[in-house]
Amino acid sequence: MARTPTLDIDAMLADRHTRIVVCCGSGGVGKTTTAAALALRAAEQGRRVVVLTIDPARRLAQSLGLTELDNVPRLVTGLAPEAVPGGSLDAMMLDMKRTFDEVVLAHSTREAAEQILANPFYQAVSSSFAGTQEYMAMEKLGQLRARADREGTWDLIVVDTPPSRSALDFLDAPKRLGSFLDGRFIRLISAPAKLGGRAGLRIVNVGIGLVSKTLTTVLGGEMLRDVQTFVNALDTMFGGFRERADLTYALLKEGGTAFVVVAAPERDALREASYFVARLEQEGMPLAGVVVNRMQPQAAAGLTAARARAAAEQLVESGRPAAAAALTLHATVADLAARHRNVVRRFTAGHPSIPVVEVASLAQDVHDVDGLREVGRRLAGAG
Amino acid sequence: MPSAPEPVRADGFPGVRLHVVTGKGGTGKTTVAAALAVALASRGKRVLLAEVEGRQGISQTFDVPPLPTTETRVAGGAHGGEVVGLAVDAKTALLEYLQLFYKLGRAGGVLERFGAIDFATTIAPGVRDLLLIGRIYEASRRRLDAKHHRGSLPEELAYDAIVLDAPPTGRIPRFLSVGEEVADLARMGPIHSQAGSITEVLHSGATRVHVVTLLEEMPVQETVDAVAELRALGMPVGAVIINQARAREDVDPALDAVDGDAVDVDVDLATDLAADLASVGLDLPDATVDALLDQVREHAERVDLEVEQLAVLQDLGQPLVTVPFLIDGIDLDAITEIADLLGDQGMVP
DSSP states (O other), X not given: OOOOOBOOHHHHHHOTTOOEEEEEOOTTSSHHHHHHHHHHHHHHTTOEEEEEESSOOHHHHHHTTOSOOOSSOXXXXXXXXXXXXXXXXXXXXXXXXXXXXXXXXXXXXHHHHHHHHHOHHHHHHHHHOTTHHHHHHHHHHHHHHHHHHHHOOOSEEEEEOOOOSSTTHHHXXXXXXXXXXXXXXXXXXXXXXXHHHHHHHHSOOHHHHHHHHHHHHHHOHHHHHHHHHHHHHXXXXXHHHHHHHHHHHHHHHSTTEEEEEEEOSSHHHHHHHHHHHHHHHHHTOOEEEEEEEEEOOOOSTTSOHHHHHHHHHHHHHTTOHHHHHHHHHHHHHHHXXXXXXXXXXXXXXXXXXXXXXXXXXOSSOOOSHHHHHHHHHHHTTOO | OTTSOOOOOOOOOTTOOEEEEEESTTSOHHHHHHHHHHHHHHTTOEEEEEEOSSOOHHHHHHTOSOOOSSOEEEEEOGGGOXXXXXXXXXXXXXXXXXXXXXXXXXXXXXHHHTTHHHIIIIISTTHHHHHHHHHHHHHHHHHHHHHHTTSSSOGGGOOSEEEEEOOOTTTHHHHHTHHHHHHHXXXXXXXXXXXXXXXXXXXXXXXXXXXEEOSSHHHHHHHHHHHHHHHHTTOOEEEEEEEEEOOOTTTHHHHHHHTTOOHHHHHHXXXXXXXXXXXXXXXXXXXXXXXXXXXXXXXXXXXXHHHHHHHHHHHTOSOEEEEEOOTTOOOHHHHHHHHHHHHHTTSOO
């Protein structure tokens, strides 16, 4: 049987053609930590890196030596003294409301912008709509890339993806927005405001009448007007938004992008990983490989769980509880390590050509740059 | 667990009909929600187990085909109890809702063709969450309605309890407060009043929000944050469920042995361990003996961390429930085992 190729993280980071690394995967698998650790490792190997995190734990900011992460890239100063010169790391956290506001301000007149920013429907969409985070992550990625190209600020962007219901939302967001903006619904709902009532009447269509009537019944007149104002704003200024979303989507398909799927050695997490791998393939997105975090390392491999258990029983009988306990612990750990290996083996059997790297779990959570560096070392296959 | 203050015990949550189960991603909230539903069913209850994130977690947990958008029986329980699964879908819920309240007839289809349904379920703020919760709310009301109308609804459509496998902690406060948010946005009309009724039920004594966590820093921190936010919103918080807790009794003697571990005792420890192992015929190379000791030390470090985290959770003052780490992973037997443990610890009446 062919061996599963190993995901060579250092080769990926060292390749100057790699301009964007996207970390995706289900919740709770260490995705954000992985993104930060990859970014730090790349920076210490001489790349000029910016890492875009989405909704990270507060401690990640602390572990990067920053008091807080916000919508502006901030320089991380804790790079190792022996790091390759020329490297740098900036970190930021996506603030979706602020990013949305910036888009509005940048692409409309001051007067129009003020009107939009004050619209209650806009306020709700920009701060709470479940998909806004995905759109804004794409928007921000596009902005960072444009700035990197324009100013030469960064040569690598590492992106953490939103903790979506399904990690796939990240890929679907631009298309969904595009089809919405192209759709008949937006024309319909914006028609009365744009054309005025009389022009609207020319379109004699029972369907439209029904829809308008139903919308008024369900939403109420006031909310419908808020919605119309909002949709008109979208239509006039967000044509560019859609173009940019399409560009970013195209950017992700390029050779300079590497998708890293992050998982844990659990059935559910690897099932999500399989799904994601298939989806990336289907979209023609470049998959670098899969990181399996939280692997139980196998210590004292020469001693099997069965033998350890048998000996532990004897030791209990002969009144040596400490030694018995050490063996019982070993047996439990060995069983867990075996189960993790099995779950991963099942995954690799189904995806024999996809590079995988297994990362041993840490006894402690990551608290500082040293911790992140250790995660990076493990990602690169060391211990 | 030693030397910790006596944890609060769950009281079976009498009078609670809606159990909302949340937790950080990866903590096993779907497993716990499924086990809670099974525990209730084992007491003869008719339970609806609902998921709202389109992950088909219920069908995978119960090893049944993917759930349709209708309520489907997934497991039986003792004394006539059963678990009915439902994967709530926003689009279906909206069409059902429009049909139910507005008798739309073919307008529903027209709305669909014009993309209005897509707009409402994916773009419009809060509507998606409101629809998802609204569907749960509708199912929870059935029993009351049946009483009001003296059996106008067949008995088998009503539920004794509903367990919601809810969105993760990061999203839960917003998810549960969507009723208020939407009520502000739609200042009058049917959506406004519907949103208001949902808010009322979620804040009532018939609802509890349980938070699943691991004894690790990040999930515990998220649990503490979520509990604070839920309290601030006036949501009734239920139990904190510690999942994948490691058994300690088996390894305590070894942990005691490495306690106060100083470099100069290392050699002695290794020599002692090697001698003990040799006494039962296990002659291991020095490196293996050292590896065994390292393993014990690493475990001790983890246990210390867990004790710290447990204290943080106890400070919350919510009932604590513990589910052990099951090395063989989660299958149907494991769900039953966890259900029994939840029952023993007062999660069900």
